[in-house]
Amino acid sequence: MKSGALVGPFGKSLLIPVMTLIAGGAVGALLATTFLTSSSDIPSSSLSMEESQEAPGAPLEAAASKPEESDEIEASEVLEKEAEVTVAAYATPKTESLQEMTKTVSVSKGDTLMEVLTRAGADRTESHEAITALNEIFDPRSLRIGQDITLYFGNADDIQQSDAATPSLIRVSLNEDVDRQLAAVRTPGSGFTAQETILELDKKMVRAGGVIDSSLFLSAAQAGIPTKTIVDLIRIFSYDVDFQREIQPGDSFEVYFERFADENGNILKDGSILWASMTLSGKKLSVYRFKTEDDGFTDYYDEKGQSVKKTLMRTPIDGARLTSGFGKRKHPTLGYTKMHRGVDFGARSGTPIMAAGNGTVEFAARNGGYGNYVRIRHNSEFKTAYAHMSKFAKGIRKGARVRQGQIIGYVGSTGRSTGPHLHYEVHKSDRQINPLSVKLPAGRKLGGKMLAAFQSRSEQIRQEVASVELETQLASVKAD
Template identity: 40%
Template sequence: MYTKKSIMMFFLKKKTTLLIFILFLGVIGTAFFLSLNFSNLDNSNASNFDVSNSILPLDDKTNNLQISYKYQEIYFIESGQTFSNFLDQFDLKINEKTKVINLVSEEIDLKKIRIGTKIEINSSKVNGNKKIDYIIIYPNKERSIYLDFQSEEIELQVDNLKTFKSSRFVEVEVNNSIYQSMIEKNIPENIIMEFIKLFSFDIDFQRDIRKENILTLYFDYYKDEKQNYVKSDVINFAKIKLHNQSYELYRFTDDKGELVDYFDSNGKSATKALMKTPINGARLSSAYGMRKHPILGYNRLHQGVDFAAPIGTPIMAAGTGRIEKIGTNGGAGKYIRIKHLNGYKTAYAHLNSYASGMSKGVKVRQGQTIGFVGSTGLSTGPHLHYEVWFNNKKINPMTMRLPSGVKLNDGQLEKFNRFKEKIDSEMNNKINL
């Protein structure tokens, strides 16, 4: 016989079992619903994306729930890739692609777009249909170009990065090579090349530089609001301390901005009519003077100097002038001769090829690339044979004495001395920080 108490216990057990069963069904149903909604994420090909504002309002016509995903994809221009080729991988209409190219070409030269240029594609996907919202191009560290696809017409906006001018004082002790020692001190490459060029009139970087020589630089650069380096500007002061001699140079611009040059502490211009070494990073392999010819086998006067360097190494014009002769020249192989002022000429032999635009009569400036190292003509290996002529006679490039370039008048010299004192004071403050 069932008592009142036993009947109550029976119904309580049944109610508890039913409640557990209902909760179980609720968990299973929720998991099933979530798996349907997020299945699209697993099938996405985007390498980088953010999901935001996923649920859009109900569509008035279909009364269906719309699902939206936001994507951010980062690309970099590859070697051999044009901007037009880059756009081909996206589902753009012909008129859209044309509009984008026309807009961007107003801001940057697309023929010279750099390898590694960063491009950001921001897009959205609504119910399986993906479309570009906007593109951001970063041509350099100073600005970005926005292309907005969300209006009726594609709109372009340029955002210039706010930068601040600063300066840096640094001393470098040469350990192996000048270049490597300066790179290890985080000195920008263009500053390194400018530094080498400044002293190339007086110093043979292959023979004069030794371990433990001290290099000093004081240069301007730009940084952003977060103190990140953006770009370098100019060298204000440069110094090389050798074991027995020091060379130091100051950059000076006159009030009109017409004169921009480097001068020593006495106001003497660093610029000479000709550079001693018209090639960077090369080894002097044969000096000026009598020697046994490596191919012909007999002694003869070597009326130039040879610099051994890899094929393709750039060769610079030793001075400003006009190309007097260019082409194959017997045993000299591919050859260029430049006529300079005051009776000087320079010649460059055994070239592999000429720089673009080189031809007879073309004016070239000092330091401009005119050709590339090769081994054409009578040659035992890749090198540059370099000659200097004065009044149609060949002279030794390594011992020639050349007049300086610009000379400061009394007024300019007075301003230069004031500028020099200012730079010295700034450097002392940097040292004492």
């Protein structure tokens, strides 16, 4: 009866939970056995306390479960490859390939060499060192507008660079002339040193000439004679020839001068005049270039060994016309007769005006009716004055020393003037005299052994001239 009672409603209610517990335990045991069996070959991914103590600060991800061994190896290789790719993508390229570069800059008006270099990106200190080296072979003040300067940047072995992205200045180079190349080059342990390279050019002698139709300058230019040679020719004869009054249509000229070419025959520069002649109203004047060994000076001499140089040039301007002479005249602006204490040369505004002789500028400023005015003291006896200039040449100021033929200003119409012209005066013992009639002291006259040496040299030049064909139209200078 008691056992039957247990099988009743109360017994049934107790039996169901017991059986559920037994079934759940069996299933749990089965799952545990299956899990332990399948994971028995996988090493534990957990860090022991001892390992944890040996590797303090290890990331928390290190304690995460690891996949199966094959998957782990493949994942490790992929990660390593990705790491290699990442490093390669962000690694700095080799310094040499990144930083080697060349820059060429042109000199602008008012530029100094320091400004040119720093504008191109050179460090100021390195620029100063390079300029200091160049000073040994080059005057930085002689920079020309438009002149190219080349800078080379790279790695300097003799300095410690704090910024690998900033290259150092390793070379500065420029062409001082077509056949003279200059550079400042950095050398390890020595800073910058100067280098000069002289190019070998082929010299060719040219004989050219023509008939004068209007002015010597225009006729020579039409014959293809380079401007530099024409200017030299005019200066040589300006001591004896009045280009405004003595040259007549039909007069002629010849010049024998040097030209220099590269290996391809391209004319790169024109050299000195060795001989020149002018035939004026049937009278021939010839001059020869000659260096006197006793003092080392080179000058031009006539056939008798007399230097063509005088204290002063007859006319300090070329291509002008005489518009007013020395003496009394009716003043063009004041309207009454007044003494004209100089001569006037009419010329285009901007025509260069040359110093009539070596000397010192004692006045260069605005001077009343004279406008822009320059006065030069040549010696204790002679002075010359130049008026109505449009502007002064660079460097012309009180106290400046000038050489004969140097450009001191430009034709203009400043002051009391009716048009562009040069008013030119010659002062002798502080008294104005006629520039066209003044007798000027001559230069050196050769004698003795020096005269004999000159006569031998002049004869050699005459033979050379006779052997070269006269050209009346020179070919244009070839471009590089």
